[in-house]
Amino acid sequence: MIRGFQQRxxxxxxxxxxxxxDYLEGRLNVADVLVIDPHCTFYFAMDSEAMKSRGLWPGxxxxxxxSLVPVHGAVVVAVVQGTFCCRTFDNSGTNPVLTGxxxxxxxSDGENLHIWGVVTAICRGMLPPGLKKGRYSxxxxx
Amino acid sequence: xxxxxxxNNFYASAERLFKPDLCNQPVVVLSNNDGCVIARSEEAxxxxxxxxxPEFLVRDLIDKYGIKVFSSNYxxxxxxxxxVMHNLSRWFPRLDVYSIDEAFGWLGGIRNLEAxxxxxxxxxxxxxxxxxxxxxxxxxxxAKLANKLAKKNGGTxxxxxxxxxxxxxxxFPAKDLWGIGRQYYKKLEELNIETVGQLRDLPEMWFxxxxxIQGQRMWxxxxxxxxxxxxxxxxxxxxxxxxxSFRNYIEDADVLCEAVTLYASRxxxxxxxxxxxxxxxxxxxxxxxxxxxxxxxxxxxVQKLVLASxxxxxxxxxxxxxxxxxxxxxxxxxxxxxxxxxxxPESELQLNxxxxxxxxKKDAVAAVLDTINLAYGRGTLRMASEGYEKxxxxxxxxxxxxxxxxxxxILRIG
Numbered sequence: 001m002i003r004g005f006q007q008r009x010x011x012x013x014x015x016x017x018x019x020x021x022d023y024l025e026g027r028l029n030v031a032d033v034l035v036i037d038p039h040c041t042f043y044f045a046m047d048s049e050a051m052k053s054r055g056l057w058p059g060x061x062x063x064x065x066x067s068l069v070p071v072h073g074a075v076v077v078a079v080v081q082g083t084f085c086c087r088t089f090d091n092s093g094t095n096p097v098l099t100g101x102x103x104x105x106x107x108s109d110g111e112n113l114h115i116w117g118v119v120t121a122i123c124r125g126m127l128p129p130g131l132k133k134g135r136y137s138x139x140x141x142x
Numbered sequence: 143x144x145x146x147x148x149x150n151n152f153y154a155s156a157e158r159l160f161k162p163d164l165c166n167q168p169v170v171v172l173s174n175n176d177g178c179v180i181a182r183s184e185e186a187x188x189x190x191x192x193x194x195x196p197e198f199l200v201r202d203l204i205d206k207y208g209i210k211v212f213s214s215n216y217x218x219x220x221x222x223x224x225x226v227m228h229n230l231s232r233w234f235p236r237l238d239v240y241s242i243d244e245a246f247g248w249l250g251g252i253r254n255l256e257a258x259x260x261x262x263x264x265x266x267x268x269x270x271x272x273x274x275x276x277x278x279x280x281x282x283x284x285a286k287l288a289n290k291l292a293k294k295n296g297g298t299x300x301x302x303x304x305x306x307x308x309x310x311x312x313x314f315p316a317k318d319l320w321g322i323g324r325q326y327y328k329k330l331e332e333l334n335i336e337t338v339g340q341l342r343d344l345p346e347m348w349f350x351x352x353x354x355i356q357g358q359r360m361w362x363x364x365x366x367x368x369x370x371x372x373x374x375x376x377x378x379x380x381x382x383x384x385x386x387s388f389r390n391y392i393e394d395a396d397v398l399c400e401a402v403t404l405y406a407s408r409x410x411x412x413x414x415x416x417x418x419x420x421x422x423x424x425x426x427x428x429x430x431x432x433x434x435x436x437x438x439x440x441x442x443x444v445q446k447l448v449l450a451s452x453x454x455x456x457x458x459x460x461x462x463x464x465x466x467x468x469x470x471x472x473x474x475x476x477x478x479x480x481x482x483x484x485x486x487p488e489s490e491l492q493l494n495x496x497x498x499x500x501x502x503k504k505d506a507v508a509a510v511l512d513t514i515n516l517a518y519g520r521g522t523l524r525m526a527s528e529g530y531e532k533x534x535x536x537x538x539x540x541x542x543x544x545x546x547x548x549x550x551x552i553l554r555i556g
């Protein structure tokens with residue numbers, strides 16, 4: 001994996017040189033493992049309970065990569081009849097269909113189905129309301 | 143071989159990417175201040191909307207065909223442009239970004255271009271969602287021509303043989319050729335020249351005589367001999383301008399200064415971004431020249447700064463002072479702008495023996511300003527003289543969201 005350019009605040013040491021200065025590595029950044037190709041990645045927010053069984057909850061941030069070609073079982077962002085939605089891509093039958101928890105929107109024929117991108121990861125804040133204060137109110141907040 | 147990659151109806155395509163219900167619908171994008179049409183989807187072109195049409199003139203067409211109108215959202219277009227250019231750069235040994243939606247690529251050493259070009263196109267379209275067209279030819283001028291033909295040819299066109307080039311130039315209208323302006327076109331009309339094929343058959347001397355060195359280059363390029371290199375960089379910037387129209391007319395000196403403050407601070411920001419300082423600052427004001435019943439006033443003034451500067455404080459101070467001097471009561475101003483000239487690299491600061499130089503402080507403040515605005519968004523920290531109400535701010539009533547740059551504006555989906 002190629003790491004992004006590391007910006008590490010070099011400590012100004014006034015007394016003894018740090019013995020660690022030759023061994024500094026860039027600190028881990030979660031974006032490196034969530035976003036593989038930033039130039040092809042877009043973000044959406046989940047706003048319904050249609051994918052609860054796949055572990056997607058309302059309010060989750062969807063990391064969507066357009067460069068991937070969906071395979072059976074992938075969670076995708078698709079356009080159905082002019083509207084964005086997040087569903088599971090089901091390629092087991094003759095025609096690919098989208099499935100979700102609610103039965104209403106599932107089957108859609110190939111012509112009206114347009115896959116916009118593949119969901120590679122989701123981000124969810126885990127703080128209970130009591131801790132969502134100050135700068136911590138911004139954890140995965142939209 | 144060169145390639146010219148160009149986004150189809152870029153602004154309209156970028157808007158439609160996040161509004162899938164507008165797929166195959168007519169869409170137009172208006173210029174700053176919602177003035178004129180600056181981008182149209184193919185469907186809007188078919189509705190008879192022309193490039194540059196003022197919005198109020200085409201309002202009937204917009205209503206009649208239900209055309210969707212957008213204000214220009216440069217935050218979005220800038221980000222989408224970077225995505226397209228970055229994706230393109232993966233396919234070319236060298237890429238020269240020519241404008242927000244066009245880039246020249248150099249294809250030295252790459253074989254089987256007939257297969258390569260569609261691959262590039264497919265990948266960029268899939269990864270970014272923006273449709274692009276690619277024209278490939280031995281010279282930049284021919285690549286540009288191939289690109290225009292490619293749009294009607296499935297998106298790519300490779301002119302790699304003499305015969306293919308000849309077939310292309312023979313059908314291409316001379317008036318649409320890169321480098322042929324209205325003036326040259328008149329000349330060609332007099333000579334009854336309609337296609338590029340006829341044009342390049344003229345003797346080299348004709349080009350030299352009528353179109354100077356640029357014409358000679360064009361002649362060579364049309365015959366497949368490259369005269370324009372890939373990194374034909376324009377010389378370094380001579381001046382940087384920030385100018386904008388107001389939403390309504392400004393008749394008040396204080397309000398005018400608010401606007402000039404914003405433009406001067408933006409100018410200072412641009413200078414700092416380019417690591418330049420300016421020695422001269424110019425301020426100009428415009429009235430609306432289309433309103434013959436209004437008194438007209440187009441004043442402008444240049445001031446030499448004491449020291450070359452790029453901090454907001456110095457530039458705003460000089461600019462507002464000039465604006466107050468230029469301002470005349472009773473005149474309806476429509477537009478103002480600031481131009482920085484006499485640009486020097488930041489590193490070449492020339493001190494003036496008679497002035498104490500306290501850049502340390504002002505530049506430190508400017509650096510803090512830039513850092514905070516980078517982290518929290520442009521305009522978070524600004525000069526107070528910009529004012530708060532900003533009734534003169536540009537009109538953009540049909541602005542879409544910052545889908546790719548602001549967390550609270552990403553799309554919520556079901």
